[in-house]
Amino acid sequence: MLTFGHNMLKSFRMNVFSVSQIRDWDAFTIAHEPIHSIDLMERASSAFVRWFCARFDDRCPVIVFCGMGNNGGDGLAISRMLLQKCYNVRTCVVKHSPKGSADFSRNLERLESLTAIEWIETAADIPTLLSPPIVIDALLGSGLSRPAEGLMAEVIQRINDAQTPVISVDIAAGLFADMPNAPSDSIIKPTHTVAFQCPKLAFFQPQCAEFVGEWDIVSIGLSEKYELQTPTSYFYTDAAIIEPFTKARKKYSHKGSFGHALLIGGSYGKIGSIVLSAKACLRSGAGLLTVQAPQCGYDIIQTSIPEAMVLPDWHWRINTAVPNIEPYSAIGIGPGMGQDPQTLLMLRELLTLLTSPIVLDADALNLLSKHPDMLTILPKNSILTPHPKELQRLLGQSWKDDYEKLTLLRDFSQKYQLIVCLKGAHTAVALPDGSIHFNSTGNPGMATGGSGDVLTGIITGLLAQGMHPTDAAVFGVFQHGKAGDRAAQKCTQPALIASDIINEMRW
């Protein structure tokens, strides 16, 4: 058996902070850089303007809707900067409070010397958005403390009704950054959100998708020291993850240097699943691969993946035999395996033999859900790759919203000391230390049969090469999505099939 490498995760993650942490981060930067808060607002606004001008030219009429807090202050500064760049800009301020924040008021003075401000005090003041301009939403930001109501809600409704691009500054007005909204809440539905410094938790929740749109992060130079010293349990995996793992292979290495993986799965009519896992496992760099499958899969596997060895089960249709695990540096089990009682016996026995983490997917997860006592015998740091329905079965319960889902996911991972990759857009990888890592790659084209089998193969292959299980899970998920993105570029999302993901794997 290979020993697993050190966990390298710390070097490649972006923190996802709560609203109160973002506020502290802001204050820490103001105190320690030091910088005046109005200058920090200027920095944030110019970062937004750089993003905006790179995408929309000055022939596009722009209307900036501002609230009276710091998000509105950003909006006023953005209006001024766009005017100075000769954009055709209207600025509307919703009077939702008798007094604006200090930096709102400073920016109001600065803008009033350049242009007239349109105040919205009643619904009659809301401008008609007939010849669609681009709307910049600086109505409410991360300071949202209650759902938008009254005049604010009317403005939001009118913006949502207009068929026009809407760019939200930092976060859509009305959307809570780190807790659920009620279904009836009034929230901007932006085409884009341009967030300052770090993504908000809401960006990773399927239920918030229409209130986030496409999103980008712009740096506003908040303190690195604060980021390093402040604990959080949410992280975002971006492209920086690749670097620590892309080392050239040593000249005198041989196939034994890259581990020997065992994949168990397939059943009559579902041999394709284990074939996909096997190909992906080899492409992930595993030195050797053995596939255990029922006899009906023997010819298929030998023909379609001559690089793999096959351990045929004595049974024609299903997996029943407990393998000798000694030769293998990692094991992945489940794709296409079926849930026959004999397969269950094999799984149960196999789990009792294990001394190091294993990868479990598909029917292996379904069998675990039906026999949860097996969860307690899984080696610590074993990797489970459920989709939401499979997670629901594992938990034995559903969730009332996506935030509760994350809590349940974390509790489950900590309770059993397992790594759980909850598959979907922004796959969430929950680690036994309580952290959750959201992925940045992948696209809806990957919602196609076999795509999960490919992920199982990749993670098993990385584990076989001695990668630490947390790295194998987070990095494997990232590379799976990255390969899917390359595949979609080549063949478009609807035409993408799981084999394309394998063919686009690059290390």
Ligand SMILES: NC(=O)C1=CN([C@@H]2O[C@H](COP(=O)(O)OP(=O)(O)OC[C@H]3O[C@@H](n4cnc5c(N)ncnc54)[C@H](O)[C@@H]3O)[C@@H](O)[C@H]2O)[C@H](O)CC1
């Ligand atoms: N560190 C950073 O990321 C920086 C962020 N900036 C911007 O500041 C906002 C947050 O500003 P804040 O003043 O805290 O809050 P808002 O502007 O979001 O809200 C203003 C104000 O409105 C009141 N309010 C809350 N909820 C409602 C509601 N439903 N209806 C009406 N009024 C409401 C409440 O009193 C709030 O205080 C952040 O998003 C960034 O855009 C800085 O510019 C730079 C640093």
Ligand SMILES: [K+]
């Ligand atoms: K906003």
